[in-house]
Amino acid sequence: MDSNQSSVPDEPAADDVATGDPDTEPRRNFVFEMGSLIIGGLVGLVPLLVGLVSFLDPLFGSKKKPRLYADAGGGDDDLIRISSLGALEVDGEPQRFPVIADKQDAWNYIPDQPIGAVFVQRLANDExxxxxxxxxxxxxxxxxxxxxxxxxxxxxxxxxxxxxxVSDSGRTNPSPRPLDSLEVDSQRLKEDQEVWVKFQNFYTGKHEKKPKS
Ligand code: FES
Known part of the structure; x- marks a missing residue:
């Protein structure tokens, strides 16, 4: 370069030019701090939302249908197989069978829990x-x-x-109603010679027979 030539500095980029406005710097700091605050808040919120979704997911997810079955066999919708007809003595004493089911709520699935029992008596006419x-x-x-x-x-x-x-002494029977009878699948009883029952528990202490849901 010629020593006589005076060097001309490059023109500063427009972004580098200071505005000279004394209010600009504090405003920049404010925007920066707000941005940091919002981003920080979002970063903290994500794990919280993920935790909340996984906690509530069982309430909305699809549920496995709990099984209902008696000691002697499998379940089919609301019906349970109690016994074959042939295993029951005609006009014999009523036989007791426990009823086992899987219990389920939104968070827990507990298989094979006793939920009650039934008495079955075979009558002379195969009822x-x-x-x-x-x-x-x-x-x-x-x-x-x-x-x-x-x-x-x-x-x-x-x-x-x-x-x-009523007892021989005349003492009042405290039960408000008779024993709760259960519905029998008459088709299976007749055609398959098997006792299938719609098992239900009922509210106690009431005159009417009201099934529990
Ligand atoms: S008489 Fe059976 S529970 Fe009271």
């Missing part, structure tokens, strides 16, 4: 009587002794057809 074994008074479990059902808690007694019995 069956089936009762829920829970006492309608306050929910104790009745037993079958000879020709009647008895509840050990407050001495309710029921005939084999489920009707209420």
């Amino acid at each position: 069956v009587r089936v009762f829920n074994a829970t006492c309608p008074h306050a929910g104790c479990s009745v037993s079958c002794v000879g020709t009647a059902f008895h509840c050990p808690c407050h001495n309710s007694a029921f005939a084999l057809d489920g009707s209420k019995l």
Whole structure:
């Protein structure tokens, strides 16, 4: 370069030119701080939302249908297989069968939990009587002794057809209703010689037979 030539500095980029406005710098700092605050907040919010979604997911997700079955066989929708007809003695004493089911709520799935029991009696004409074994008074479990059902808690007694019995002493039977009969699948009973029952538990202490959901 010629030494006589005076050097001309490059023109500064427009961005580099200071505005000279004393308000500009604080405003820049404010915008920067707000931006940092918002981004920081979002970064902190994401894990919180992910945790919340996984916590609530069971409430909205698809649920496995719990199985319902008796000791002697499998379940089919609301029906449970209790026994073959041939395994029950004609006009014999009512037989007790536990009912097992899978319990499920939004977060837990617990298989094979006892949810009640039934008494089944085979009659002479190949019909069956089936009762829920829970006492309608306050929910104790009745037993079958000879020709009647008895509840050990407050001495309710029921005939084999489920009707209420009055004690010999005339003491009032505290149960508000007869034993709770259960619906039998008559087609399977007739065609397959098998006892399938619609198992339900009912509210206790009420005169009407009201199924629990
Ligand atoms: S629970 Fe059975 S008589 Fe009270």
